[in-house]
Amino acid sequence: MTATVTPSSSSERLRLPNKPKPSPFxxxxxxxxxxxxxxxxxxxxxxxAGLIENLQRPNPVLDGxxxxxxxxxxxARSRSAFLETLQMAVxxxxxxxxxxxxxxxxxxxxxxxxxxxxxxxxxxxxxxxSIPDLVWAGLFVLGTGIGVLSGLLALFFFSLAVMxxxxxxxxxxxxxxxxxxxxxxxxxxxxxxxTAVVPQILPAFASYALYDLELNLRASAxxxxxxxxxxxxxxxxxxxxxxxxxxxxxxxxxxxxxxVVEFVSVxxxxxxx
Amino acid sequence: MxxxxxxxxxxxxxxxxxxxxALTTVFVVLFGWSAMSVELKWARLWTAPADMYRLFKVMxxxxxxxxxxxxxxxxxxSIAMAWVGTLMAAVxxxxxxxxxxENLVGRPIAWVTRQVFNVLRAVPEVILALLFIPVFxxxxxxxxxxxxxxxxxxxxxxxxxxxxxxxxxxIEATDAVGAxxxxxxxxxVLPQVAPELTSFLLYRFEINIRASSxxxxxxxxxxxxxxxxxxxxxxxxxxxxxLIVVIVGTIAVDTISGAIxxxxxxxxxxDIGDSAKYAVDxxxxx
Numbered sequence: 179m180t181a182t183v184t185p186s187s188s189s190e191r192l193r194l195p196n197k198p199k200p201s202p203f204x205x206x207x208x209x210x211x212x213x214x215x216x217x218x219x220x221x222x223x224x225x226x227a228g229l230i231e232n233l234q235r236p237n238p239v240l241d242g243x244x245x246x247x248x249x250x251x252x253x254a255r256s257r258s259a260f261l262e263t264l265q266m267a268v269x270x271x272x273x274x275x276x277x278x279x280x281x282x283x284x285x286x287x288x289x290x291x292x293x294x295x296x297x298x299x300x301x302x303x304x305x306x307x308s309i310p311d312l313v314w315a316g317l318f319v320l321g322t323g324i325g326v327l328s329g330l331l332a333l334f335f336f337s338l339a340v341m342x343x344x345x346x347x348x349x350x351x352x353x354x355x356x357x358x359x360x361x362x363x364x365x366x367x368x369x370x371x372x373t374a375v376v377p378q379i380l381p382a383f384a385s386y387a388l389y390d391l392e393l394n395l396r397a398s399a400x401x402x403x404x405x406x407x408x409x410x411x412x413x414x415x416x417x418x419x420x421x422x423x424x425x426x427x428x429x430x431x432x433x434x435x436x437x438v439v440e441f442v443s444v445x446x447x448x449x450x451x
Numbered sequence: 452m453x454x455x456x457x458x459x460x461x462x463x464x465x466x467x468x469x470x471x472x473a474l475t476t477v478f479v480v481l482f483g484w485s486a487m488s489v490e491l492k493w494a495r496l497w498t499a500p501a502d503m504y505r506l507f508k509v510m511x512x513x514x515x516x517x518x519x520x521x522x523x524x525x526x527x528x529s530i531a532m533a534w535v536g537t538l539m540a541a542v543x544x545x546x547x548x549x550x551x552x553e554n555l556v557g558r559p560i561a562w563v564t565r566q567v568f569n570v571l572r573a574v575p576e577v578i579l580a581l582l583f584i585p586v587f588x589x590x591x592x593x594x595x596x597x598x599x600x601x602x603x604x605x606x607x608x609x610x611x612x613x614x615x616x617x618x619x620x621x622i623e624a625t626d627a628v629g630a631x632x633x634x635x636x637x638x639x640v641l642p643q644v645a646p647e648l649t650s651f652l653l654y655r656f657e658i659n660i661r662a663s664s665x666x667x668x669x670x671x672x673x674x675x676x677x678x679x680x681x682x683x684x685x686x687x688x689x690x691x692x693x694l695i696v697v698i699v700g701t702i703a704v705d706t707i708s709g710a711i712x713x714x715x716x717x718x719x720x721x722d723i724g725d726s727a728k729y730a731v732d733x734x735x736x737x
Contacts, residue, residue, distance in 0.1 A: 203714060215538060218531035222591035222672070229596075232586050239582045265485035272482050308701035312577070312665040312675075313694065316682050320690075321506040322499050326491045331499065400577045404668060404679070417581055425581075433573050440573075446474065 242422025250427030256412060260435065263408035266329050267395040273330075274337025274394075275387045279376075281338070282345035288352055288375060300346075307339040311397045315406040329406035333394050340393060344386045348379050385447045392440050399432050510691030522674065522693055526700040529673035532591050532666070533659035536598025537606075541652050544603050548610030549636065555614065565611070572604030576662045580671040591672035598659050598666070609651045610644075617643045650715050653708045660704055664697050 218224075250256055283289030285299040314335050318328035356374035365373065402410020409432060416425035550556055551564035580597035587593040617640060625639035667675025674693055681689035 207711065207715075214534065218534040221528060221531035222535055222595050224535055224592065224595065229592070232592075235586060237586050239585050243582075261488075262490065265489040268481055268485040269489065304702060304705075305698055308661070308698045308705070309694070310661040310665045310697075312668055313678065313697065316668070316678065317506070317694075318499075318503070320682055321503040322495065326489055327495055327499065330491070396573070396575055400575050403577060404682075413578075413581075429574075429578060433570075436573050437569075449470070 238420070239422050243426045245423050246426040246430060247423045248427055248430075250424045250431075256409075256428060256431070259402075259409045259412045260431070262326060263395070263398045263402075263410075263432075264435075266326060266333060266398045266401075266408050267391060270330050270333025270398070271337055271387065271391045271394050273334045275341055275390065277334075278338050278341035278345060279383065282342045282349060283371060283375070285342065285346050286349040288349060288354075288357060289371060303339065303342050303346075306335055307343060309335075309339075311336045312400060312404060315401040316404045319405045324405040324407075326407035329398060329401045329408055332401055332406055333398060336397060337390050337394060340390050341386055344389075345379065345383055348382045348386075349375070352378060381450045385450045388443045388447050388450075392436070392443055395439055396436055506687070509687040510694070513688050514692050514695075515688045516692070518689060518692055519696075522677065522696040523700075525667075525674040525677055525693075526664070526696045528591055529663045529667070529675070529697075530660060530700065530704060532594040532673055533598060533656060533663040536595045536663070537602055537652060537656045537659050539595065539599035540602035540606050540655070541648075543599075544606040544610055545648070547603070548607045548614060549640075551607060551611040552614040554617075554619075555636075555640070561611075564607075568604040568607040568611075570604070571600065572608065574601060574604075576601040576666060577669055580666050580669050584670055589670045589672070594663055594666040594671035594673055597671060598663055601662070602655055602659060606651065606655055609655075610648060613644050613647045613651070614640065646715050650712045653712050653715075657705050657708050660701055664701070 281299065281303070285296055285303060287296070290296050290299075311332060314332035315329060318331045322328050322331070352375065356378065357370060360370040360374040398408045398410070399413070400410050402408045402412070403414050405411065405414075409428060412428055413425060416422070416428070547564055547567070551561050551568065553561045576597045579601050580593055583593040583596045587596070621643060622635060622639040625635045630638065663673050663675075665675045665678075667673040667677065668679040670676060674697060678690060678693045678697070681687070681693060
């Protein structure tokens with residue numbers, strides 16, 4: 179960019195511009211990161227030598243991966259567990275998506291002119307979002323017992339957290355023109371939302387819903403680890419008996435399903451946005 | 452609105468999107484099939500709120516505050532696991548991301564690297580933890596590796612998308628002065644992508660906190676183990692306290708990390724001395 183310039187007079191050399199000094203923020207952040215990293219590494223007992231040594235030890239799980247039992251993918255029990263996982267993902271996502279639209283509208287300025295309810299809703303959503311999916315599943319297993327219902331409820335809350343956050347962020351970048359037009363034409367609040375807000379966010383919203391389906395499908399594989407139904411129950415079963423070859427058969431099959439769903443979903447999402 | 456009386460304006464006909472109708476049909480059928488055939492007594496859905504209310508009453512009714520110190524320590528374990536894992540992932544993901552950016556390497560190499568990212572991205576951390584536990588035992592290191600390997604895919608994907616969006620100008624400039632491949636990365640690419648890379652790293656850290664606080668459920672260290680134990684021994688009070696610690700810890704880290712991210716991306720105004728004078732001198736040349 180800065181090409182060499184021949185000075186007009188030979189005696190007067192051009193000086194390079196001063197380099198900007200690193201800001202106090204950058205220095206502080208750098209120091210903070212180094213200190214934090216050292217603290218964390220000591221806390222978890224991290225050591226590179228131990229890492230390499232441990233990785234060289236014989237590993238039954240890895241042996242199982244190399245001798246995967248492919249037959250496990252198609253046994254009747256695994257198949258029904260798969261269908262259950264798929265059903266949980268579809269139902270949980272649908273319920274979460276339907277409920278998330280009004281909640282997202284109520285948690286933004288355009289849909290809810292009152293500050294206090296808006297703030298309350300946002301903080302509730304922050305709490306929902308900070309609870310991991312497996313913890314939701316554990317809670318519902320305790321409350322409602324082992325089975326599909328607990329997984330379904332866990333996925334519902336998990337979807338709610340993701341969808342409300344993404345949709346609310348989209349709503350923040352809304353084009354206010356149509357809203358003003360609707361208000362100027364005397365539309366009541368719901369009509370304004372229906373005609374000026376929802377059509378604007380619908381493509382993005384549909385895309386988020388598909389993304390959420392992908393997330394839920396992936397999450398529903400592990401929900402069974404705490405007893406919330408689906409393929410995870412089988413994974414837990416094989417893990418407890420140390421049958422890693424069968425476990426890997428299941429996991430690989432699951433990835434194939436996730437890949438196919440993601441492939442289709444990404445195609446559709448590209449069309450939407 | 453209506454222009455000429457007697458001559459009514461017709462609304463334009465609505466477009467018909469066949470693909471949209473087909474998609475909607477597919478989803479409705481899928482939903483219907485799921486709802487009908489899932490092994491679930493739907494009546495139980497109505498008793499669920501009462502069940503959950505009873506659970507919350509025993510969980511938060513009598514909190515064992517004397518366990519707070521232990522819980523905070525375990526949450527701190529989870530946070531440390533997430534951070535070390537995220538850093539480990541970044542160390543692997545950054546060089547790989549350069550190999551996945553089509554504007555830096557050829558298409559075939561980029562394609563292969565991206566498939567690696569895709570496979571890694573598909574594996575849930577908990578499954579990875581199952582893989583590492585027999586190697587490292589029931590220690591935080593198993594969790595660190597699970598998070599580290601699990602984040603390579605998504606970090607790499609975000610990173611190469613950032614790298615592909617850089618401006619070609621600085622790269623051309625480094626090429627024009629005869630920079631080597633490494634120098635080109637150091638001066639042409641890295642300064643452009645560094646702020647966004649850092650920001651995504653922190654964002655991933657926030658996500659990984661959620662992952663690492665549940666890894667303990669399968670035995671990989673952190674607060675998840677206590678949570679799972681108190682669930683299975685029906686120690687509801689401890690479970691409630693652990694849950695509160697997880698929520699408060701996660702929100703606290705989110706808030707701090709979010710503030711740093713905003714500051715990094717918005718940047719600051721830089722005072723570069725009296726360079727404006729020289730900009731005039733070189734202006735005619737560039």
